[in-house]
Amino acid sequence: MVAVTSELEMRRDPRRWWALGALVACLLVLGFDLTILNVALPTIAGELGATTGEQQWTADAYVVVLAALMLPAGLLGDRFGRRRALIAGLVLFLLGSVAGALADDVATVVAARAAMGVGAALVMPLSLSVLPSLFAPDERTKAIAAVSAASALGLPLGPIVGGWLLDHFWWGSVFLINIPMALIGIVACLLLLPETRDPHAPRVDPVSAALTVTGLGTLVYAVIEAPHRGWADPSTLGSLLGGTALITALVLRERKAARPMLDLTLLARRDFLLNTLTATLVMFVLSGLMFVLPPYLQTVLGNDALGTGVRMLPLMGGLLVAAKASAPVVARYGPRAAIGGGLVVLSFAALLGSRTEAGSAYGFVALWLSLAGLGFGFAVVPAMDTALGTLPPERAGSGSGLLMTVRQMGSALGIALLGSLLAGRYADRLATGALAAGDADTARESVVAAHLVAERLGEPGLASAADTAYVQGMGVILVVCAVAALLTALAALALLPARPEPGGSLPGGPADPPDGRQ
Structure with a gap:
């Protein structure tokens, strides 16, 4: 095993900033893959014949596996070596990306995305765990901020990068972008990262x-x-x-369990529980919207893949603006006001968006997308900060792991539930009585499939009817989001304290080891 230098030398090693750059690149590409495939879904539906359900699995396979394995994967790295686990995760992510790029059927794409989720589950939590071994406390805040920013920046860049790739290459190119990033990360881990572990971490059950x-x-x-x-x-x-x-x-x-992987005793603190549920709901809605928007922008409005990615920027632009502006709002009015206000704005934006019609101008869509992004940012950033801020320092590791896991579960269920509701509404509202049974079944699978059938049969009326049915289904989704956000806002304003207490002791349960692992 590679010899480990003294802790002080590791933290002042001039190569630490290069190592941080490699980690940032890795997390950027992991963020890409939460959204980059969304703009490719209409193309996959057209070229591989993917139904709406199969498109949901294509998007969800990565998120479900990531959410389910994040805690056990992080614990494996803690116990057996974080650098070793990071390299293994990046190798799995690379192999899954190669398989996805070469896939010629939907089942292979779903399997490749699942393999990428396994790799991401190793990389995402351990990228934070290695920072204490690289940076002294006076530099660690900057390092954590860089890693967190990389994860967030991948979300808005994903549709843009994916759209550009689809306009210039075949749909599998959205997987190829991962390969050079993963290779850079593997080489950087081998050359720049010290091996660290935590022998006191809970065993993987x-x-x-x-x-x-x-x-x-x-x-x-x-x-x-x-x-x-x-x-x-x-x-x-x-x-x-x-x-x-x-x-x-x-x-x-x-x-x-004496030392559980999923430390449920953390939920005994009401502030942590309520803020975690709030952040999870916001991710539930965000992931659902990121799934239903690309077919509308690309198929209904007729944009190409790059144009679809660009037209999703108002949502992410509002999110990034609010993420930066939320700190002074919280400082002046408290997190309860920021979270409640953000959820109210989100509810209004979703209700406004439910008025979208097939012939609506994009300016109207950009307006409610911007408002939705603002609502997301003002709700989720203070909720996450407050949730972790209410925990004692020795529970920060298990608390952040639990919060990240529950958030990813919210994302997976958002795609599943809202996507399924949309699929059901679309199929019910699409009139296909004049079509042969086979063509009617195909048209009801997705709006993309309906356009392909309409083009083949020379029936422009079918494409128009499919657009209307899809937009009506999307309107139902947005009403559901509006009601959910408003109910959550009322609960937050009624139950959250104006100023949460700082972290203190928690009832029962194991404490994290004092090595600062995240």
Whole structure:
């Protein structure tokens, strides 16, 4: 094993900034992959014949696996070597990207995205864990800010990069962008990162990890397949009951564990619980919108892939503006006011967006997207900061892990639930009585499929009807988002304290080791 220099020498090693740059590049590409594929979904639907459900799986496979494996993957790195785990994660991410670029069917794309999720689950939490070994406390804040900014910046850049690639290359190129980034990260880890571990970290419980993966995956499967099979279908009901039972078994097992992977005792602090739920809801809505918007912008409005990515910028622009402006608002009025106000703005933006029609000008869409981004930023940033700020320092590691895991679960369920509701509404509202049975079934699969059928049959009226049906379904989604955001705003204003107490002792449960791992 590579010899480890003294802690002080590691933290003052001039190569530490190069190592940080490599970590930033890795996290930037992980952020890309949360959104970059969204603009490619209409293209995949057209070239591979992916139904709406298969598009949901293509987007969700990465997020579900990432959410389910983040905690156990982080603990593996803590116990057996963080640099070693980072390299393994980047290798898996690279191999999954190669498989995705070469795929010629939807099943292979979904499998490749799942493999990338396994790699990302190793990289994302451990990229923060290695910072204390590289930087002294006076530099660590800047390093953490750079890593956090890279993760956030990947979200708005994903659709832009994906759109440019799709305009110049084939759809598989959205996977190829990951390969040079992953290679840079692997070389940087080998040459620049010291090996660190935490022998006091909780052991990885294979049973709990298996319950997390199968429970969440079964629930997402039920939600995605329900519009096609029906909610009363035995397989749907069985999957819902099975997934619920598996998650319940996970909770019961973790509550009895001496040092659990998922430290549920953290939820005993009301401030942490409420702010975590708020951040999760915001990610639920954001992920759902990022799924339903590209087909509207690309297929209904007729933009190319790059134009679709550019037209999603108002949402991310509002989010980034609010993320920066939220700090002075919180300092003056408190996090409760910022979170509640952000959710109210989000609710209004979603309600305004529900008035969008197939013939609406893009200026109207850009308006409500900008407002939605502002609402997102003012709600999620103070909620996350407050959630972690209410914890004692020795619980910051397990608290951040729990928060990240629950947020990713919210993203996965947002794509599944809102995407399934959209698929059901679209299929119900698309009139296909004049079509042959096979063509009618194909048109009901997605708005992209309907346009392909209309072009093949020379039926422009079918394309117009599909656009109207899709926009009506999107309007229902936005109304659901508006109601959910408003109810959450009322709960936050009624239940959150104006000024949360700083972190203190928590009832029971294990404490994090004092090495500052994140």
